[in-house]
Amino acid sequence: EEDDISRSPENLSNFAVKFNNNSRLGESVDFVLRQKLRVWCRFSDTCWELGHVQSLSGQNAKILSNGKISTVAVESLLPANPDILDGTEDLINLSYLNEPSLLHSLKCRYTDDNIYTKAGPVLVAVNPFKKVHLYGNDFLEAYNHRRLGSPHTYAVADAAFSELMRDGVNQSIIISGESGAGKTETAKIAMQYLAALGGGSGIALKIMHTNPILEAFGNAKTSRNDNSSRFGKLFEMQFSMTGSLCGAKIQTFLLEKSRVVQHVKGERSYHIFYQLCAGASLDLKDKLNLKSSHEYDYLKQSDCLSISDVDDAQMFQMLMKAFDNVGICKEDQENAFAALAVVLWLGNVKFEVIDNENHVQVIPAEGVTTAAKLMGCEIDELMLALSTHTIQAGNDSIVQRLTLQQAIDTRDALAKSIYASLFEWLVEQVNISLEAGKRHTGRCINILDIFGFESFHNNSFEQFCINYTNERLQQHFIRHLFKLEQEEYTQDGIDWSNVDFIDNTECLNLFEKKPLGLLSLLDEESNFPKATDLTLAVKFQQHLSSNPCFKGEIDGAFKIRHYAGEVLYDTSRFLEKNRDPIYSDTVQLLQICSCKLFQSFASRMLNQSKPLTIPHWLNGTDSQKHSVGTKFKAQLFRLMQRLESTTPHFIRCIKPNSKQLPGMFENDIVLEQLRCCGVLEVVRISRSGYPTRFTHQHFAQRYGFLLLRDVDFLDPLSVSISILYQFHILPEMYQVGYTKLFFRSGQIVALENARKRT
Numbered sequence: 117e118e119d120d121i122s123r124s125p126e127n128l129s130n131f132a133v134k135f136n137n138n139s140r141l142g143e144s145v146d147f148v149l150r151q152k153l154r155v156w157c158r159f160s161d162t163c164w165e166l167g168h169v170q171s172l173s174g175q176n177a178k179i180l181s182n183g184k185i186s187t188v189a190v191e192s193l194l195p196a197n198p199d200i201l202d203g204t205e206d207l208i209n210l211s212y213l214n215e216p217s218l219l220h221s222l223k224c225r226y227t228d229d230n231i232y233t234k235a236g237p238v239l240v241a242v243n244p245f246k247k248v249h250l251y252g253n254d255f256l257e258a259y260n261h262r263r264l265g266s267p268h269t270y271a272v273a274d275a276a277f278s279e280l281m282r283d284g285v286n287q288s289i290i291i292s293g294e295s296g297a298g299k300t301e302t303a304k305i306a307m308q309y310l311a312a313l314g315g316g317s318g319i320a321l322k323i324m325h326t327n328p329i330l331e332a333f334g335n336a337k338t339s340r341n342d343n344s345s346r347f348g349k350l351f352e353m354q355f356s357m358t359g360s361l362c363g364a365k366i367q368t369f370l371l372e373k374s375r376v377v378q379h380v381k382g383e384r385s386y387h388i389f390y391q392l393c394a395g396a397s398l399d400l401k402d403k404l405n406l407k408s409s410h411e412y413d414y415l416k417q418s419d420c421l422s423i424s425d426v427d428d429a430q431m432f433q434m435l436m437k438a439f440d441n442v443g444i445c446k447e448d449q450e451n452a453f454a455a456l457a458v459v460l461w462l463g464n465v466k467f468e469v470i471d472n473e474n475h476v477q478v479i480p481a482e483g484v485t486t487a488a489k490l491m492g493c494e495i496d497e498l499m500l501a502l503s504t505h506t507i508q509a510g511n512d513s514i515v516q517r518l519t520l521q522q523a524i525d526t527r528d529a530l531a532k533s534i535y536a537s538l539f540e541w542l543v544e545q546v547n548i549s550l551e552a553g554k555r556h557t558g559r560c561i562n563i564l565d566i567f568g569f570e571s572f573h574n575n576s577f578e579q580f581c582i583n584y585t586n587e588r589l590q591q592h593f594i595r596h597l598f599k600l601e602q603e604e605y606t607q608d609g610i611d612w613s614n615v616d617f618i619d620n621t622e623c624l625n626l627f628e629k630k631p632l633g634l635l636s637l638l639d640e641e642s643n644f645p646k647a648t649d650l651t652l653a654v655k656f657q658q659h660l661s662s663n664p665c666f667k668g669e670i671d672g673a674f675k676i677r678h679y680a681g682e683v684l685y686d687t688s689r690f691l692e693k694n695r696d697p698i699y700s701d702t703v704q705l706l707q708i709c710s711c712k713l714f715q716s717f718a719s720r721m722l723n724q725s726k727p728l729t730i731p732h733w734l735n736g737t738d739s740q741k742h743s744v745g746t747k748f749k750a751q752l753f754r755l756m757q758r759l760e761s762t763t764p765h766f767i768r769c770i771k772p773n774s775k776q777l778p779g780m781f782e783n784d785i786v787l788e789q790l791r792c793c794g795v796l797e798v799v800r801i802s803r804s805g806y807p808t809r810f811t812h813q814h815f816a817q818r819y820g821f822l823l824l825r826d827v828d829f830l831d832p833l834s835v836s837i838s839i840l841y842q843f844h845i846l847p848e849m850y851q852v853g854y855t856k857l858f859f860r861s862g863q864i865v866a867l868e869n870a871r872k873r874t
């Protein structure tokens with residue numbers, strides 16, 4: 117009998133075989149077809165339409181979709197979920213976990229402004245690009261102590277807080293997603309919840325006011341996000357034994373300092389420069405000889421000085437307020453502004469060629485005179501430092517003139533390192549003012565807002581570091597998911613061994629293995645003065661081609677197979693970016709500046725890279741001990757160590773379109789991100805295990821009446837077992853735990869249908 121599959125063992129075993137052989141996310145469509153249920157018809161990789169099966173003949177099916185009947189090959193069909201599951205709060209509830217079903221669920225919710233959805237233990241947040249009514253006091257109240265259960269960043273923060281208080285184990289909220297997906301906003305929303313919960317005291321206000329400061333100095337307009345964070349950050353919120361907020365600490369990662377001197381058309385440098393130019397008082401403008409932003413070469417190069425709907429002058433006022441609230445004193449504020457003006461004026465320094473070997477001198481003009489004045493050094497000293505280099509040869513020092521390109525590099529390197537030092541110094545000042553002091557208990561919730569996986573047309577050293585970070589975080593993520601699953605299985609006494617475990621160790625080895633991993637080979641090559649990016653690429657190819665995650669390409673390129681997909685990297689400028697040379701003459705100049713802040717910048721630069729590192733065109737004999745790659749790896753290891761000792765909570769932010777527009781949900785863009793941030797991984801992991809779970813009671817209650825024999829006198833477990841037998845659910849499709857039944861996905865459909873028909 118065709119339409120009652122649930123009572124036909126033959127069909128069921130057919131279903132089981134299909135299920136097991138299916139490597140894609142999709143399940144066997146057999147059952148759905150025979151039942152004439154809803155299906156997804158595939159028109160292209162990302163275009164699926166919902167339809168109803170009308171009839172079946174051989175390998176084709178007649179499908180009613182959008183009011184039309186068409187013939188579709190069975191292999192282009194995937195089962196769709198019953199419409200009752202359309203708005204489900206947790207994707208794991210779906211009977212069919214295929215890609216179109218996941219997308220459909222997210223989209224249905226998104227259309228109703230339900231931007232949050234769970235995927236098992238992970239919260240998925242789809243950026244609304246508009247104000248949604250999900251925040252503020254009423255919602256803060258409602259989520260407190262899990263009174264409101266629907267998915268929300270507040271709920272995640274609440275869970276972290278409760279677990280911190282209950283178990284005394286530190287927590288972390290790990291937020292990831294690509295640029296513009298909403299990580300920073302989500303981090304602020306989590307902070308807001310925790311500040312309200314632990315709050316009332318002045319510290320909560322202080323903590324919230326660190327955001328405008330960090331964003332002014334660390335965010336910029338890019339082509340993908342008008343307020344893009346150009347650094348990673350870990351925000352540690354510290355609590356007392358009784359759960360009140362008592363301090364905070366910020367750690368930052370990999371500020372993109374090249375943006376200070378260079379950015380592409382349509383993008384901007386850091387917000388603070390434009391805010392300062394637009395919002396400074398007349399008095400401050402006078403002190404810093406400040407002009408408007410279009411007069412600075414560093415700012416005007418990209419033909420983009422403003423952001424629509426953003427008033428830089430007003431932002432500057434908010435920044436000043438934030439400075440005051442956080443407790444950054446007026447003197448520090450003014451010093452910081454002076455350092456910014458120095459960077460801007462350095463950008464206006466020009467050189468003229470004075471001989472036929474392209475050697476230069478600085479043109480004495482407003483740029484160099486203002487910069488020298490603000491730094492507290494002589495104009496001549498600054499001019500020399502920017503146009504010459506001193507080489508120590510025994511006891512003698514020889515002064516060499518720089519060529520035009522060398523001088524420009526020296527100037528830009530000085531501007532970049534002043535800005536990077538300023539950023540670090542500022543974060544330190546903020547940290548000092550947020551310190552918990554005596555009340556520090558060690559209890560904390562970390563909020564990690566860090567760059568997501570990146571794959572562009574052109575990928576360089578920055579993407580290399582970013583994607584390496586994401587491999588590490590992905591490993592952390594997968595291990596946690598498996599641990600959670602495993603714990604639940606073991607607790608309920610069921611067999612865990614037939615769930616396979618896939619992780620990304622191989623790719624991590626590719627980066628980290630010593631001496632033959634990408635990072636150590638890169639350092640080795642960075643130490644050869646004569647090495648070039650091409651010799652680096654050859655070296656990679658020579659030593660790493662046996663790793664399945666690596667593939668050498670022509671023209672100095674190579675590919676890495678990341679968990680989120682294959683990325684093609686171009687080695688050009690890898691060596692230089694990894695060396696990040698310090699230009700000793702300018703650092704020595706900073707040391708003798710009368711301005712204390714600049715002196716401290718000099719020690720900061722020297723401390724970070726001992727022994728002194730120098731660019732290859734100067735004097736290539738000193739070896740480089742602390743390359744950017746190695747320093748970053750060490751920082752990442754410390755971060756991972758910190759995260760390992762906490763209970764993680766994952767939030768995956770999704771950008772629904774690349775136009776930063778509300779109400780637009782583009783399947784291909786979303787699907788790609790679900791893949792990259794591991795949401796499909798969660799689903800895969802649950803599929804490889806037993807995602808559908810019922811307590812014995814619940815199962816017996818729900819399906820007991822379908823039994824053909826009288827079961828009134830039986831206990832719930834026995835009722836459940838009888839149901840399983842009666843419906844011929846295959847033994848490999850379920851396991852019976854102490855308290856729960858665990859099912860492979862898709863097993864419940866037959867029971868649900870039988871239930872509906874009765």
Ligand code: ATP
Pocket residue numbers: 243244245246247248293294295296297298299300301302341343344345346567568769
């Ligand atoms: P990047 O990696 O470039 O720093 P990001 O993931 O931190 O990107 P955000 O800056 O947090 O992205 O978000 C980009 C923009 O999206 C925000 O400026 C805001 O306009 C909007 N947005 C994000 N989340 C929300 C939200 N929950 N509600 C309303 N708007 C949001």
Ligand code: MG
Pocket residue numbers: 299300301343344345
């Ligand atoms: Mg951000």
